[in-house]
Amino acid sequence: MDWGALHTILGGVNKHSTSIGKIWLTVLFIFRIMILVVAAEKVWGDEQDDFVCNTLQPGCRNVCYDHFFPISHIRLWALQLIFVSTPALLVAMHVAYRRHEKKRQFRKGDQKCDFKDIEEIRKQRFRIEGSLWWTYTGSIFFRLIFEAVFMYAFYFMYDGFRMPRLMKCNAWPCPNTVDCFVSRPTEKTVFTIFMIAVSSICILLNVAELCYLLTKFFLRRSKKTGNSKQQPNHENKEETKQNEMNELISDSCQNTVIGFSS
Amino acid sequence: MNWAGLYTVLSGVNRHSTAIGRIWLSVIFIFRIMVLVVAAESVWGDEKSAFTCNTQQPGCNSVCYDHFFPISHIRLWALQLILVTTPALLVAMHVAYQQHQEKKLLVLTGHADPKHMEEVKKHKMRIAGSLWWTYVCSVVFRLLFEAVFMYIFYMLYPGYQMMRLVKCEAYPCPNTVDCFISRPTEKTIFTVFMLVTSSVCIVLNMAELVYLVVRACARRGQHHSNPTSGKSSFYGHKHSSEYKQNEINQLLTEQDGSLKDMLRRNSGLQEKGDRCSAC
Numbered sequence: 001m002d003w004g005a006l007h008t009i010l011g012g013v014n015k016h017s018t019s020i021g022k023i024w025l026t027v028l029f030i031f032r033i034m035i036l037v038v039a040a041e042k043v044w045g046d047e048q049d050d051f052v053c054n055t056l057q058p059g060c061r062n063v064c065y066d067h068f069f070p071i072s073h074i075r076l077w078a079l080q081l082i083f084v085s086t087p088a089l090l091v092a093m094h095v096a097y098r099r100h101e102k103k104r105q106f107r108k109g110d111q112k113c114d115f116k117d118i119e120e121i122r123k124q125r126f127r128i129e130g131s132l133w134w135t136y137t138g139s140i141f142f143r144l145i146f147e148a149v150f151m152y153a154f155y156f157m158y159d160g161f162r163m164p165r166l167m168k169c170n171a172w173p174c175p176n177t178v179d180c181f182v183s184r185p186t187e188k189t190v191f192t193i194f195m196i197a198v199s200s201i202c203i204l205l206n207v208a209e210l211c212y213l214l215t216k217f218f219l220r221r222s223k224k225t226g227n228s229k230q231q232p233n234h235e236n237k238e239e240t241k242q243n244e245m246n247e248l249i250s251d252s253c254q255n256t257v258i259g260f261s262s
Numbered sequence: 263m264n265w266a267g268l269y270t271v272l273s274g275v276n277r278h279s280t281a282i283g284r285i286w287l288s289v290i291f292i293f294r295i296m297v298l299v300v301a302a303e304s305v306w307g308d309e310k311s312a313f314t315c316n317t318q319q320p321g322c323n324s325v326c327y328d329h330f331f332p333i334s335h336i337r338l339w340a341l342q343l344i345l346v347t348t349p350a351l352l353v354a355m356h357v358a359y360q361q362h363q364e365k366k367l368l369v370l371t372g373h374a375d376p377k378h379m380e381e382v383k384k385h386k387m388r389i390a391g392s393l394w395w396t397y398v399c400s401v402v403f404r405l406l407f408e409a410v411f412m413y414i415f416y417m418l419y420p421g422y423q424m425m426r427l428v429k430c431e432a433y434p435c436p437n438t439v440d441c442f443i444s445r446p447t448e449k450t451i452f453t454v455f456m457l458v459t460s461s462v463c464i465v466l467n468m469a470e471l472v473y474l475v476v477r478a479c480a481r482r483g484q485h486h487s488n489p490t491s492g493k494s495s496f497y498g499h500k501h502s503s504e505y506k507q508n509e510i511n512q513l514l515t516e517q518d519g520s521l522k523d524m525l526r527r528n529s530g531l532q533e534k535g536d537r538c539s540a541c
Contacts, residue, residue, distance in 0.1 A: 001265040001295040009292075041304075048312060048444060058316040059442030063426055070447040078301045079455075086292055093284070173316070173427075173440065 003033050006085060013088045016095050016126055020209040021140075024202060028085060031198045036077055040191050043184055044074045050183030057173055064169035064180045070157060073188070077195060080150035084202070087139035087146075094135040095126055128213070129220070137213055144206050147199060154196070161196055163188040265295050268347060275350045278357050278387050282470040286463060290347060293459045298339055302452050305445055306336045312444030319434055326430035326441045332418060335449070339456060342411040346463070349400035349407075356396040357387050389474070390481070398474055405467045408460060415457075422457060424449040 007029060014025055047069070053061045128136050155161070163185040170177040182188070269291060276287055313327045364382045368374050389397050415422070424446040431438045443449075 001269055001291055002299055005266060005269060006292070006296065048308060058314050059427070059440060062312060062314055062442040062444050066426060066445060066447050069445075071451050072305070072445075072448060075301045075305060075448065075452075079297070082292065082296060082300075089288060089292075093281075097281075173442075 003037060006082075007033075009092075010085055010088055013092045013095075016091060016128070016132075017088075018128065018209055018212060020205055020212055024205040024209065025088075027198065027202055027205065028081070032077075032195065032202075033081055035191075035194070035198075036074070036081070040077070040195070041074055043187050043191055044072060046183055047072060051180065052183075053169065053174070053178050053180040055174060055178045057175055057178075060169070060171075060174035060178060061180070063171045064167070064174060064178065067169060067171050068167050068180070073154075073158075073192060076150065076154060076157075080146070080199075083146040083150070084143050087142040090139045090142075091132070091136050094132055098126055098132070128216075133213065133217065137210065140206050140210050140213070144203060144210075147203050147206070151196070151199060151203075158192075161189070161192050163192065265299060268344070269295075271354075272347055272350055275354045275357075278353060278389070279350075280389065280470055280473060282466055282473060286466040286470065287350075289459065289463055289466065290343065294339075294456065294463075295343055297452075297455065297459075298336070298343070302339070302456070303336060305448050305452055306334060308444055309334060313441065314444075315430065315435070315439050315441040317435060317439045319436055319439075322430070322432075322435035322439060323441075325432045326428070326435060326439065329430060329432050330428050330441070335419070335453060338411065338415065338418075342407070342460075345407045345411070346404050349403040352400045352403075353393070353397050356393055360387060360393065389477075394474065394478060398471065401467050401471050401474070405464060405471070408464050408467070412457070412460060412464075419453075422450070422453050424453065 010025060010029075014022055017025065048065055051061060051065045053064055055061075126132060163182060165182060165185045167180045167182065168177050169180050272287060272291075276284055279287065309331070310327055313323065315323050315326055317323075361382055365374075365379060368378055368382065387393060424443060426443060426446045428441050428443065429438050430441050
C-alpha cells in the first residue's frame, strides 16, 4: 500500500469532481507526491547520519537531532498529503451509496429507473447537486482545514521554513554548548519553499472550487425560483392553444373521438 | 506477497461488508498500512545503527538494544495489521462456498448459462443466516486481536512514550551505561498516531457488531410478524432456499414419471416469469 495505491483509489473519485477538483488532484499527485517520492526523500535521506556535532560525547548527536527535528519534514509532508487527499473518499462513498440505491431500484423493476443495465449505472457520472453537493463541499472544507493545520504546524516547529546550516545545542549529555551542522541545508530550504508554494496553490484551488460550487448553487436556486414563477403563465398559454386546436378538430371531424391529455 | 497483495485480497471482501466494514477497511489501509509504509518505516529504519551507548565496550550496544527493544514497534504493527485483517478471509471463504452452492442450484434447475453464472459471481450476498454468524465471528476476532496487541504494546513499552535516554547494565556493559535512542520524539508521535487509529478501528468494529445484532433482531421481529418472507437467495423472494432445495432433492430421487410432469405439478418452483428449461 503506497502512493500508487492512493492514486488508484483517488483516480476513481476524479470522475465525479469539478474541473477545478481535477486540476487540484493533478497538482497534488504530480507536484507534491511525485516530488516527495523522487526528490525530497533523497535529500532528507541522510538527515541523521550526516547531522554532525562538534563533540565526541556519545549520545549528544542523537539528543541534539531529536531536539531540533521533533518530526522530520518528509514525514510531516507524507502525513499532510494523506490527510489532505482522504476527504475525497467521503465523496467516493456517497457516490457508491447512490449507485447502490439505483441498482436496488433497477433490480426491483422500478418504472422511474431509466437505465438499461447495471453496467450503465456503474459507469454513470453523478451531477454534484442535492446531498452530494453538501458532501463535496464538506470534503473541500476539510481539505482546506488540513492544509492550513499542517502549514501552521510546519511554521510552528521550524520557525520560518528556512533550514539553518548551524545549530547550537546544549541539551544533556552534551557538555556545554555544542555546534551541530545540518546536512544539505540549502537544498532542503529550496524543497521546503517549493512544497510550501505548491501547498498554497492547492489552498487557492480549493478556495476557488468552493466559490465555484457556491456560485453554481445560488445560480441554480435562482433559476428554479424564476422558472416556477414563469411556469403558470406558460401553462395557461399552452392550455389556450390546446383548447383552440381541440375545437377546430371536433368541428371538422364529427364522427371521430379523440382524447388529448391537457 | 506484500501489502499491495493483501489489499487485492481484501478488496474482494469489501463488496460483501456492511458500510461500517468498508469504512473500517479504508481506515486500516489508508491511515495504518499506508502511514506504516510511507512514513513509520523510515523513522524506525536506523533504530539499531543510531542507538548509541556511552561506552566503547564491544557488544554492550547490541545487548542493550536487545534488552530494551525485544521486538521493534514496526514489526509489532505489521503483525497486528496482518492478524487484524485476516478474519475477513473467513467471510470471503463463506461467500465463495455460498456462491458455489448457488451455481450448483442453477445447474440443477437448468439455468446454467454464462449470464446467470456471472450474475451469481457479481451479486452482493446479504449478511443473513450462517453468513451472519461468520461475519460476526470475524468482527469478534478482529476486536480480540486489536485488544491483544494493544495490551502487548503496553506490556513491552509501558507509557507509549519513547525515552531519549535509557540506562543499561546488562553484561558485558561495565556498570550502568547511558544509551541514547534515535529520533525519540518522532517515534513517540507515530506511536501515538498508530494507537489512536487502532482505537478508532476498535470503535468501528464495536459499532459494526452492534449494528449487526440490531439488524438481526429487527429482521427476526419482522419475520415473526410476516412468516411468508423467506431467507435471502438469488432467485425467488417468495420461497426460502431450503424449501426449494427440498423440492429439487425430491425430484431428483424420484424414479418414476418424467421430470416434466413433476415440474408442471409443482408450480412453486417457477420463478418470476421464468420457465424451467427442462420442461
